[in-house]
Amino acid sequence: MPAEGxxxxxxxxxxxxxxxxxxxxxxxSLGDRAxxxxxxxxxxxxxxxxxxxxxxxxxxxxxxxxxxxxxxxRAPGVLYSALVPNRRxxxxxxxxxxxxxxxxxxxxxxxxxxxxxxxxxxxxxxDVADVVRVARxxxxxxxxxxxxxxxDPYGGDVAPERVADVASTVAAAGVDGVSVGDxxxxxxxxxxWRVVELLRGRVPHLRLNLHFHxxxxxxxxxxxxxxxAGVTEFDASIxxxxxxxxxxxxxGNLCTEDLVHMLVDMGIETGxxxxxxxxxxxxxxxxxxxxxxxxxxxxxPRWDVVGRNG
Amino acid sequence: MPAEGxxxxxxxxxxxxxxxxxxxxxxxSLGDRAxxxxxxxxxxxxxxxxxxxxxxxxxxxxxxxxxxxxxxxRAPGVLYSALVPNRRxxxxxxxxxxxxxxxxxxxxxxxxxxxxxxxxxxxxxxDVADVVRVARxxxxxxxxxxxxxxxDPYGGDVAPERVADVASTVAAAGVDGVSVGDxxxxxxxxxxWRVVELLRGRVPHLRLNLHFHxxxxxxxxxxxxxxxAGVTEFDASIxxxxxxxxxxxxxGNLCTEDLVHMLVDMGIETGxxxxxxxxxxxxxxxxxxxxxxxxxxxxxPRWDVVGRNG
Numbered sequence: 001m002p003a004e005g006x007x008x009x010x011x012x013x014x015x016x017x018x019x020x021x022x023x024x025x026x027x028x029s030l031g032d033r034a035x036x037x038x039x040x041x042x043x044x045x046x047x048x049x050x051x052x053x054x055x056x057x058x059x060x061x062x063x064x065x066x067x068x069x070x071x072x073x074r075a076p077g078v079l080y081s082a083l084v085p086n087r088r089x090x091x092x093x094x095x096x097x098x099x100x101x102x103x104x105x106x107x108x109x110x111x112x113x114x115x116x117x118x119x120x121x122x123x124x125x126x127d128v129a130d131v132v133r134v135a136r137x138x139x140x141x142x143x144x145x146x147x148x149x150x151x152d153p154y155g156g157d158v159a160p161e162r163v164a165d166v167a168s169t170v171a172a173a174g175v176d177g178v179s180v181g182d183x184x185x186x187x188x189x190x191x192x193w194r195v196v197e198l199l200r201g202r203v204p205h206l207r208l209n210l211h212f213h214x215x216x217x218x219x220x221x222x223x224x225x226x227x228x229a230g231v232t233e234f235d236a237s238i239x240x241x242x243x244x245x246x247x248x249x250x251x252g253n254l255c256t257e258d259l260v261h262m263l264v265d266m267g268i269e270t271g272x273x274x275x276x277x278x279x280x281x282x283x284x285x286x287x288x289x290x291x292x293x294x295x296x297x298x299x300x301p302r303w304d305v306v307g308r309n310g
Numbered sequence: 311m312p313a314e315g316x317x318x319x320x321x322x323x324x325x326x327x328x329x330x331x332x333x334x335x336x337x338x339s340l341g342d343r344a345x346x347x348x349x350x351x352x353x354x355x356x357x358x359x360x361x362x363x364x365x366x367x368x369x370x371x372x373x374x375x376x377x378x379x380x381x382x383x384r385a386p387g388v389l390y391s392a393l394v395p396n397r398r399x400x401x402x403x404x405x406x407x408x409x410x411x412x413x414x415x416x417x418x419x420x421x422x423x424x425x426x427x428x429x430x431x432x433x434x435x436x437d438v439a440d441v442v443r444v445a446r447x448x449x450x451x452x453x454x455x456x457x458x459x460x461x462d463p464y465g466g467d468v469a470p471e472r473v474a475d476v477a478s479t480v481a482a483a484g485v486d487g488v489s490v491g492d493x494x495x496x497x498x499x500x501x502x503w504r505v506v507e508l509l510r511g512r513v514p515h516l517r518l519n520l521h522f523h524x525x526x527x528x529x530x531x532x533x534x535x536x537x538x539a540g541v542t543e544f545d546a547s548i549x550x551x552x553x554x555x556x557x558x559x560x561x562g563n564l565c566t567e568d569l570v571h572m573l574v575d576m577g578i579e580t581g582x583x584x585x586x587x588x589x590x591x592x593x594x595x596x597x598x599x600x601x602x603x604x605x606x607x608x609x610x611p612r613w614d615v616v617g618r619n620g
Binding site: 188258295 | 462463568575616
């Protein structure tokens with residue numbers, strides 16, 4: 001039987017609601033986007049992906065990143081990142097100032113990458129290398145999201161070896177860490193174990209974050225599997241904000257407060273103020289103007305139901 | 311890192327949608343209830359809890375169990391059970407005929423049990439013993455659901471030792487197996503490991519089924535944890551049918567097709583025809599007349615997206 005001792009004592013959550021979560025919503029006002037970042041900052045989430053400097057034509061909901069960022073209340077101790085597609089985006093983020101990290105991105109497979117950015121993976125590696133150079137010049141870190149790492153809805157399945165190859169390539173380009181993303185919810189625990197095992201072998205010193213979507217109901221099980229494999233950093237999105245464009249009506253990103261609720265109950269520290277996180281979930285639902293998928297926000301945390309000393 | 315070798319090769323699903331799932335819906339027609347049982351039977355689910363012989367005043371949606379059962383298409387090889395609260399219910403089920411098992415029930419805590427049936431747990435044990443006697447007389451098996459085993463919304467938290475005590479007591483009353491239920495979605499993997507470990511120590515020969523609700527998003531992670539602890543039988547509900555009366559709007563039972571989808575992808579056999587299961591999910595949504603929580607039914611199975619040979 002798996003001992004609880006095999007689980008990490010502490011997990012680092014990176015909140016991606018203001019970026020990955022909002023990008024599939026109708027565009028919100030600059031004030032509402034800034035307000036959401038502020039509410040998340042007050043919850044003490046250790047890392048927040050606040051905005052992205054991408055083309056407003058490609059992703060209208062992410063337009064005016066610099067203005068949103070300038071208006072957002074920030075908290076000391078929180079590490080903020082901006083998603084940037086290339087050198088131009090990276091330079092815009094550095095000019096805006098105040099980010100601790102730039103997040104480049106590419107897909108694990110050519111099919112998905114071409115659909116996303118009209119380039120092969122190899123061509124996108126050059127963009128990631130540019131992002132690294134700009135980050136280095138500004139004295140901040142650079143990481144890279146590898147999306148569609150557990151299956152490509154355009155190009156078929158993605159071998160774990162392919163994910164390790166891409167991680168190895170961006171590591172060679174200088175990134176400090178990778179976020180391996182199950183963008184359309186195709187991961188299951190067995191696949192998580194295989195990918196993590198290969199990454200540990202191929203890029204043992206690269207910081208590893210996993211990014212799950214709950215499109216097919218497996219996100220929380222995937223987190224458990226990943227923690228057992230030694231992974232301690234996960235993306236999550238407040239309220240579960242963010243659907244998949246390929247599967248309307250399905251759940252989106254793994255929900256931050258549902259994840260933190262489970263971790264708290266398992267005695268795994270996150271450093272997050274749970275009550276302030278629930279308030280951020282309320283703000284998220286208010287700014288998007290429709291119900292979100294988060295379940296603890298509806299049912300209440302178990303400790304409220306059984307009593308704080310239960 | 312957990313090896314996949316530590317997972318079971320095969321898992322037995324017990325479908326509870328027609329009973330636990332429908333009991334919180336507005337009452338359906340006898341024909342629709344029978345139709346759902348038929349659709350599930352055709353999917354080759356190994357066990358189905360088809361009806362319950364409880365008071366129609368207490369649970370209007372479960373009225374006329376004998377008529378529903380008589381009208382339902384059954385499949386050879388499927389083991390059918392009826393939920394029964396006491397001797398009278400057990401006798402009604404035996405008179406209806408054709409069940410392979412009677413399922414008694416009680417809660418783990420007095421608070422919850424009193425709310426459910428107006429008796430203490432000890433008083434309900436006498437009912438379970440009566441159910442065992444009736445089942446023995448009819449030459450069929452008797453099992454017992456222990457509800458609220460991971461937390462009681464009325465009486466506070468429930469110690470794992472208490473669950474083991476109750477399981478031990480109903481084992482002494484002669485049941486062949488227990489279904490330990492997280493009725494209001496308060497279990498997390500750590501709690502699952504503790505309860506399973508205690509049960510293995512106290513009642514090692516008792517057949518063990520776990521029954522999870524996804525009220526706080528942890529049901530699938532709990533199944534993974536339980537499988538790692540050697541549990542191979544789980545309740546699930548088609549489409550995720552069945553909410554919790556204490557938390558309106560939240561997810562109900564663990565969704566059968568989402569669970570089977572994950573197991574298939576992990577190479578764990580269930581003996582279920584997945585396409586027929588998806589058809590049963592469609593029937594479930596049609597008979598209740600509103601969208602259900604199941605996610606694979608919306609997003610499609612991953613193997614359809616990446617290609618059957620992906």
